[in-house]
Amino acid sequence: xxxxxxxxxxxxxxxxxxxxxxxxxxxxxxxxxxxxxxxxxxxxxxxxxxxxxxxxxxxxxxxxxxxx
Numbered sequence: 001x002x003x004x005x006x007x008x009x010x011x012x013x014x015x016x017x018x019x020x021x022x023x024x025x026x027x028x029x030x031x032x033x034x035x036x037x038x039x040x041x042x043x044x045x046x047x048x049x050x051x052x053x054x055x056x057x058x059x060x061x062x063x064x065x066x067x068x
Contacts, residue, residue: 002049003052004056004059
């Protein structure tokens with residue numbers, strides 16, 4: 001059974017974060033929300049493992065509700 005990797009695992013995380021912010025540059029709230037939703041769906045499709053995706057959703061909700 002696969003487990004969600006929550007350890008740092010992105011090459012050049014600062015560059016990735018900068019690129020992610022630039023992706024939204026000049027977009028309105030609705031457009032930005034659509035970009036985020038599409039990005040989530042693309043990455044979820046790439047991951048493909050439903051157990052991992054469920055665990056990721058639970059971790060995201062936990063972080064959002066606990067302020068982490």
